[in-house]
Amino acid sequence: MKFVRATNYRHAEDIRKLRNLGRKGFSKDNSLITSEQQKKWWKKNADSVVAYLYYDGEIPVGYCMLKLLCGKWWDSIAVSPLYRGHGIGKKVLGYVIRKVDNDVWSVVRCENKASRAIHVPEDWEELNGDGKFVNFRTWKGRKVD
């Protein structure tokens, strides 16, 4: 199993497939993304994301992408349904949040138990939610070990 930084259209396409498989868990956009849309999106946004894929051999089994929006990093993550429940989500999220210096923010649907669980208290502070969504922010820069 290996991490690969997403740098090209082939990686963006692997992200798209994983994202579409997991789209129902996402907090905002749950639509299917086409290959064409992803290509356009990647062309425009590749410079403001830090994204890694996690491969089992040649099979992309998960990804986490951090997007810089209004000066803050926001996470999005998905693991292939066949590979869920084996710690990959926690591993990939923990790996990728350490690739940026600043805090990472996250919005998670309250009912998305798996997504809540991977935002582990060692790395994430749970902030106030509104009953439908719960917000998280990493402890980086504020945690005293």
Ligand SMILES: CC(C)(COP(=O)(O)OP(=O)(O)OC[C@H]1O[C@@H](n2cnc3c(N)ncnc32)[C@H](O)[C@@H]1OP(=O)(O)O)[C@@H](O)C(=O)NCCC(=O)NCCS
């Ligand atoms: C969220 C997601 C990335 C987790 O990936 P994963 O590889 O299964 O994650 P892990 O195996 O590392 O951890 C899953 C945790 O969720 C817990 N979990 C899963 N389903 C659960 C449920 N119904 N109730 C309570 N806990 C649950 C597991 O017990 C595990 O926690 P534990 O290790 O403390 O026991 C994966 O479910 C996914 O791709 N979902 C669709 C996309 C999505 O929702 N992305 C997040 C958008 S905010």
